[in-house]
Amino acid sequence: MPRFSHISETVLVIEYGQIEYAPGIFDPPATVWAGAQPGLASTWLFSSLPNPEVKNKPALVFAGKAVGGSSTSNGMFFDRGSRFDYDAWADVGSPEFDSHHDKWSWKDIFPYFKKSVTFAEPPASVVHKYGYTWDLAAFGGTTPIYSSFPPFLWGDHSLMRNAWEELGVPVLKECAGGDKAGLCWIPISEHPITARRSHAGLGHYADVNETRPNYDLLVRHQVIRVAYPHDLKRGPPMVEVRSLADNRIFNVTAKAEVILSAGAFHTPTVLHRSGIGPASVIREAGIPLVLDLPGVGNNFQDHSGPSITWNYTTPLNVTDPLPIAMLNATFAAEALEGFKSIPARGPYTLSQSNSALYLSLLTMAGANATKTILHKIRTLISSGTASSFLPQSYRSDPTMIAGYEAQLSTLARKIYSRCSAPSIEVPWATGTAARLFLLHPLSRGTVRLNSTHPLEQPILDYRTGSNPIDFDIHLAHVRYLRRIFTTPTMITAQANELALGEAIASDDAALLNYVKDTMTFSFMHPCCTAAMLPLNKGGVVGPDLKVFGAEGLRVVDMSILPLLPSSHLSATAYAVGEKAADIIIRAWS
């Protein structure tokens, strides 16, 4: 929150990790190609509880543990959701939040997307070579967080692009302006000249201790809990902190307020340790109940999805190199040299991917099949059976049920019934696999304090596929995307579909089995575990991001989202941070 350096209050940021100058898997990039990605000091690795609906497999998921959080180790894909996603946030909070000063629809958050990043136009030679397009109207910020296009793409990049175009997918000039149903160029979060990762740690925090008189950054300290010595109405709370260096535990007293920003896994854990959360969860953990807030650690969502794979049975007719060239020592050495040169060039300037297809269910499944899915969703609400798909632990709470029904209703009306609201993302850069992200899952999981080891990692229950309608949507996605093999580009390249074929695709049970076999449970976008929803819909914070019933306590991170947007989350995280800063500065000025 470096924006706070301009207000009269003093600010202390407490962070578990430390400043990482070369964190993550792309900086230095050699580790990517060496295949060496052991536990980085700057990330946590979680293995979730098994997912009963998906062959009892666990989800494997990382989270950043450094100043700047997961932006220090993410895939640098820098997209925004569609306007319908943020309008859905407003819809699900309506009518309760309608009269609130702070609003979160697309038009309310778009200015913060623009403000939060500095977009750098690529050089003309790069545009000429790859055909990048953009619209400056979607940008305009001047922060140290950069959004740029890499000056390098692999030779086979254009194959998928051509194939999707041949399928009739609309090619969009810009996808960051709210409309993204089509084929998109996606910038990545890197410096346009050095191609080094642009992340919140370096961009916003690295020099605050030296340069901001009212600002302190305390690294390698764990926030244990917040505590109200008197009562919840007399905030802000004290913050109990543990030094990772010597295990010393001490309290920090805030004068104005406390802001939790520990991410979708750790924010609910801090609240649970504080006695704030669902009464049953808090009691089971043996912690005195301070505030019964059923939504804390519930409503957990992430992007997941199956993949389709193929091989090319003829050498590709492309002029630019393919990744296999990295096995050539001369090419690999030149790639590293290129990354170090100014401006940087070559393969290491490209992170994971910078292209994606986004399509709606209506476009893929057609009107009739979509109608059937919408009918199923609406029947869950009208028959009062939606709650049977919720985790047992909050199935009996009327506010959680009301919130889930409201989410289903919003998703049906605002997302799944629109041609222009994507239900799938397929990102790519190279290779012979397409990963099919389900953008708006109906299943909900939980994040719970590990009561045996409360200071260690929480217990994640993904519950992937617990609402079976998610599988209906996956099946529709896979069926449509297999059409890629019928395109002239794929036929010419003699693309040979692997593991899947007409026999499986036309048999619901076989296709479902395929989807389960190829499921990636997390595309690393956990969210929504301290959701901005009305209290009577299981919400934890209001539109001002204040925790209901706990004076002087706010949450500002991806746990406040009520619903996942149709994007990776870092751009949304920056925009939420910027908007929260304005809300907080207004409150204190």
Ligand SMILES: Cc1cc2nc3c(=O)[nH]c(=O)nc-3n(C[C@H](O)[C@H](O)[C@H](O)COP(=O)(O)OP(=O)(O)OC[C@H]3O[C@@H](n4cnc5c(N)ncnc54)[C@H](O)[C@@H]3O)c2cc1C
């Ligand atoms: C491997 C990976 C790949 C990803 N790829 C992409 C991508 O390509 N594009 C994209 O847009 N998004 C991507 N994401 C997602 C995106 O980076 C995150 O959604 C976003 O950074 C989340 O922001 P946050 O503020 O909610 O939490 P985080 O960024 O996770 O930050 C939480 C911070 O809180 C700290 N913390 C936690 N508990 C405590 C405690 N008790 N005391 C003190 N500090 C604590 C953590 O150390 C961390 O620094 C990826 C994420 C990961 C992990």
